[in-house]
Amino acid sequence: MDIIKISGLYHRYPDGRPSLEGIDLTIARGSFVVLAGANGAGKSTLLKHLNGLLRPQEGTVRIAGVPVEQDLLHARRTVGMVFQDADSQIVGETVSDDAAFGPENLNWPAARIRESVDSALELVGLGALRDRSPHLLSGGEKRRLAIAGVLAMEPEVIVLDEPFANLDYDGVRQVLARIVALHASGRTIIVCVHDLEKVLAHAQRLIILQRGRIAVDGPPETVVLAAETYGIRLPAAIRLGGMVESWLR
Amino acid sequence: MIIGFHSGRTVVHRVDARIKLAALALFSLVSLRTGFPGLGLALAAALVLLAAARCSPLHCLRGLKWYLVLLGCIVAARAVTTPGEPVVAHPWLPGTRQGLEAGLVLAGRLLVIALFGLLVTVTTRPSHIRAAVEWYLRPIPFIPQQQVATMIGLLVRFIPVILAQSAELDDALRARAIEQRRNPLRRITHLGMPLLRRTFVTADRLASAMEARCYGMERTGHQWRTGTGDWAALGLVTGFCALLLAIS
Ligand SMILES: Nc1ncnc2c1ncn2[C@@H]1O[C@H](COP(=O)(O)OP(=O)(O)O)[C@@H](O)[C@H]1O
Ligand SMILES: [Mg+2]
Numbered sequence: 001m002d003i004i005k006i007s008g009l010y011h012r013y014p015d016g017r018p019s020l021e022g023i024d025l026t027i028a029r030g031s032f033v034v035l036a037g038a039n040g041a042g043k044s045t046l047l048k049h050l051n052g053l054l055r056p057q058e059g060t061v062r063i064a065g066v067p068v069e070q071d072l073l074h075a076r077r078t079v080g081m082v083f084q085d086a087d088s089q090i091v092g093e094t095v096s097d098d099a100a101f102g103p104e105n106l107n108w109p110a111a112r113i114r115e116s117v118d119s120a121l122e123l124v125g126l127g128a129l130r131d132r133s134p135h136l137l138s139g140g141e142k143r144r145l146a147i148a149g150v151l152a153m154e155p156e157v158i159v160l161d162e163p164f165a166n167l168d169y170d171g172v173r174q175v176l177a178r179i180v181a182l183h184a185s186g187r188t189i190i191v192c193v194h195d196l197e198k199v200l201a202h203a204q205r206l207i208i209l210q211r212g213r214i215a216v217d218g219p220p221e222t223v224v225l226a227a228e229t230y231g232i233r234l235p236a237a238i239r240l241g242g243m244v245e246s247w248l249r
Numbered sequence: 250m251i252i253g254f255h256s257g258r259t260v261v262h263r264v265d266a267r268i269k270l271a272a273l274a275l276f277s278l279v280s281l282r283t284g285f286p287g288l289g290l291a292l293a294a295a296l297v298l299l300a301a302a303r304c305s306p307l308h309c310l311r312g313l314k315w316y317l318v319l320l321g322c323i324v325a326a327r328a329v330t331t332p333g334e335p336v337v338a339h340p341w342l343p344g345t346r347q348g349l350e351a352g353l354v355l356a357g358r359l360l361v362i363a364l365f366g367l368l369v370t371v372t373t374r375p376s377h378i379r380a381a382v383e384w385y386l387r388p389i390p391f392i393p394q395q396q397v398a399t400m401i402g403l404l405v406r407f408i409p410v411i412l413a414q415s416a417e418l419d420d421a422l423r424a425r426a427i428e429q430r431r432n433p434l435r436r437i438t439h440l441g442m443p444l445l446r447r448t449f450v451t452a453d454r455l456a457s458a459m460e461a462r463c464y465g466m467e468r469t470g471h472q473w474r475t476g477t478g479d480w481a482a483l484g485l486v487t488g489f490c491a492l493l494l495a496i497s
Contacts, residue, residue: 048457051461053457053460053461073463076461076462076463077463080461081461083454083457083458083461085454087410087451088410088450088451088454088455088458089454089455089458089461090406091402091403091406091455091458091459092376092402092406093254093375093376093379093402093405093406094254094374094375094376097374097375097376097402100376101459101462101464102462102463103469104468104469105462105463105464105465105468106463106469107467107468107469108469109469110469110472113469131254131256131374133253133254133409134406135406135409135410135413149462150462153462153463
């Protein structure tokens with residue numbers, strides 16, 4: 001049932017300041033979770049523990065029941081991670097080469113790679129641009145390519161760090177639409193943001209992080225009311241007493 | 250900029266990347282020993298092949314325009330510095346016939362090599378070039394050919410990113426009146442230090458992103474499919490090179 005189970009997680013960077021202080025968190029299979037927090041709250045640090053880019057200094061992180069440090073490959077295949085800066089995570093010289101990078105690392109046979117790359121590029125709507133050079137793509141297309149690169153590895157959980165940073169309205173809608181479609185196809189989605197406006201309407205659960213601790217956790221419509229206490233802007237619609245509308249409408 | 254891979258299904262596109270790389274190396278070596286007739290023939294062959302690959306030769310020459318300017322300078326420098334009989338008897342035009350000839354041959358060789366190089370890059374997927382380099386490195390001991398190939402790929406991928414970053418930084422510096430500084434060293438350090446820092450940050454993020462996508466030792470290799478067409482191409486190239494050597 002729970003695909004991710006974190007208990008008593010502590011982390012500090014080498015400069016000594018604690019960045020995560022006792023995180024306990026479980027995430028159900030197939031849920032859509034929004035992780036919010038001000039800059040420096042520890043969101044990215046927490047995400048990097050989900051696929052073993054950082055190992056727990058204290059506490060445990062279990063992915064589908066297996067501790068991350070016990071089987072890194074399992075963690076990385078189960079949890080696909082889309083980083084904040086699309087430019088520095090695209091490694092291929094063409095769009096389809098980039099999508100093939102992960103599956104090639106998994107040493108899959110060529111036919112299976114071709115199949116998963118094709119379906120990943122179709123899913124994010126980049127099928128027609130497969131031979132383009134990535135640096136010629138628009139911001140929204142780059143972000144979608146970063147998502148395709150992760151999708152091609154067929155992960156169960158997709159984690160996105162600030163997926164809407166630096167995108168224009170159209171870019172936000174393109175990326176959001178793909179995220180919502182991935183959730184509808186049964187994947188677990190964790191989106192990390194510092195501004196709730198764009199995703200709140202789709203979230204099933206909202207977790208607010210503050211200075212390395214989970215401050216509030218629960219259904220979005222109640223948790224969001226406390227947002228401003230933790231340095232997150234309250235969406236305007238809620239301030240006016242309404243509901244946040246989806247950006248896809 | 251047009252210089253980069255253009256997908257297509259022409260004969261030139263279909264030839265095995267390893268054969269294209271070998272042909273390029275062979276041509277480069279042979280063209281060092283050819284004179285005018287051979288160069289003319291090679292130039293014609295390059296232009297015909299570019300046209301056959303659906304890549305307009307005129308378009309390619311325009312893409313090489315700064316390279317052509319450089320070749321012009323080489324010709325001029327050779328013409329002026331080589332002793333011999335003057336082309337025109339005028340004190341302001343000091344070129345010699347021998348110099349002009351030597352310069353033209355040199356420029357012709359460089360042009361032919363560049364055009365064939367362009368032909369290979371325009372018609373071959375970067376991943377295939379990478380795989381071909383990997384294949385050629387395989388017999389050499391102590392070289393981790395897969396890592397070298399990935400590094401080449403990353404270099405190709407990140408040169409435009411680094412160039413864009415440096416252009417952006419340069420604009421930002423100029424917006425804050427860096428041009429008022431007389432000392433060029435100051436300008437270089439002001440551009441260089443942040444650029445280096447950004448490059449390191451990018452490299453750091455890149456390393457995490459590659460790790461997150463399971464980058465490791467055992468990767469799926471390229472699948473080579475060599476048909477009779479590829480052997481025919483190899484034969485044609487060898488024959489052509491022999492012809493070039495024969496007529497020079
Ligand atoms: N590589 C690092 N070295 C030292 N401190 C870091 C590093 N990365 C992040 N931090 C610090 O850890 C804290 C949490 O950072 P981060 O997880 O990036 O926050 P968020 O993603 O929520 O903005 C911040 O105080 C930040 O300054
Ligand atoms: Mg962050």
